[in-house]
Amino acid sequence: MRLSGAVRLPEGRVWDWLPLAIIIALALAGIIVAVIITPSFLTVDNIRAILRNASIVGIVAVAMTPMTLSGNFVSLAIGQSAMLAMVCFVALVGDGWPQPLAIIVVVAGLIVVGVMQGAIVATGLNPIIITLAAGAIIFGVVTEITGAGIVRTGDYLIGWGSGTVGGIPIQVLIFLIFTVVVSILMSRTVLGRETTLVGANRATARISGISFTRVTILAFVIFSVGLAIAGILNGAAFNQATSRSFPNLTIDAIAALLVGGTAIQGGHGSPLRSAGGALFIAVISSMMVLNDFSTGGRLAVQGGVVVAVVVLLHELRRRREVR
């Protein structure tokens, strides 16, 4: 892996940290409000629950960031692809496969599915339509194969899914590690900088000799690894899966990515911000659950917060560009 600063990023220093600072400030404000109105908010159990809830969405949002940064918008096959990983992992383990082998097969399989989508998108076709179609195909095929039934690990129960390492839940730990790895990949390597440049200005990137095809496929590979991890983690935690698993993941992950300040058209954003977005939404969600908000009320507030933050970040970005 080459480390380079040769490609100039289209971002100024302020824009580098301002969106993340806004997310952190909003999260802190949310936490302060939550603590004031919710006595049980700052308990260890609740903080652990927030982190756990943010983990799966966070991993996927972080994994999708390179794709969005590269100007390929977002995937609409998130839930279905993670479901595919979960169903395959549970099925393989239930069939007696050693877990490490099952993990390798699932990650490899998801990468193949991702590369196929990436290769098609790289030819210039609309990523929204391609991923939407891919999601429908994956859902349909898995539903037909499983007969809409529940796939279980049966006698081969996976014990580590809800486990902790040093008191930290496994999925939180993996979320942390994955965020650090993808962040380094995006900010300290040629690939990362090329990805951002392709998203910021595809024509310039092409003139500079950067291959859109290569960048797109690599972005889909990173995305697929994240989806595979999410599926495996949930499979290990529940020991069962259906084609209806991950019902809300697509919307939740896109919301986390946008709240994190990643520009949907590409060129601006970072995996760290997406992770912050996932955490912020989890904090808001927890606060509402603990204060007995109705399901409708929770969705309305969550949607409102997403819109408000996205508008705020968009306005900041616009003013910066005008200047």
Added chain:
Amino acid sequence: MKSLKRLAALACAGALVAGAWSIPSADVKAEGTGMLEGDGKAMVMFVMTASNVYGANQIKGAKQEAERLGWDLTVFQHNFSQPEQDAQVQQYIASGAEPEVIIFWPWVADAAINAVRQLSRLAPVIQLTQEPNEQSWPYVQAYSGANQILIGETLGHMMLQAREAARAAGMEFKSPEGNLLIFQHPEGEKTGVERMKGFLAVTADEPFNIIHTEWGPNSPETGYQIGSQVVPKFKGQFDFLFVSNQQAANGIIRALKENGIAPGQDVYIVSGDCSGSLDAVKNGETFGTGIQPAAVEGALAVRSAAKFVAHGRIEGDVIQLEVEAEAPEAENTPPAKYNYMPHAPAIGAEGVANTRIWGYTADEICASG
């Protein structure tokens, strides 16, 4: 002149709307055909998708029964969407089809009234799973499906047994009759409201102390997502959990364990219906669940429809079918206004193993598509 034209247009539109609403439903042949067998005649069914365990089983049961009785059954599935179902109804009507009878499960009862009204002009409508309301009854001949009050009562009986088991195990309750935390269907959903009525009626003499009702979880993921936040809030305050279905319970169990609470020891869980993996019932983490056989519901709907065609009328208010290991012969009698499917409790591994309804085991009913 302009306003006169406008007035005329309004009058025409009003007349059209009034006319459309006043068109009577299909003429019901009061005589009936006299036989349950369809001889290849068309029966149509509008239901939710078979990509869901419950939907898959319901359709499977309906198809098997239709084949047995010689009906040509066509099934339209929607993906949990009333607008999609409305579109299917419109397309079906526009196709010029002439079914003998229609089985209709409205996804959103209030929003589906126009669809059921239009269908009723084609053929008699038997409503499935969701009981008709005041607005839809004029267009529906009979209801066939789950008895939500009975499901709530069954849940209540299991909860009372759970309390006895907990007492026998030496568990100390947080209040004299035990504190209960409820994870209910989405707020306002009729299914949850009816089940709660049944539950409260059965436990009225020794009511549980309900400390909180949380709405909405219906899958392991949403069960965990909501449970992982609600459980820490009420940790140490509840003895029993009432969960809408076993799918959601499976997610809440994970949240309980992550918070150091042992299901089956520190807290007793009962779920309303079994849609989902029964592993937690078998290993004792869930005390008991209600076995709601979707395949039987589908088969019963076909029988009710065939009976209506055979007799052209309903007879009596309620037929509540009892739990039978093998499917009883279909009787050539008119259906009742309400035709309720059987529903059985299953407590522990033994309860799951011993439950068999109309030839289906508990695992086949709950977890297989």
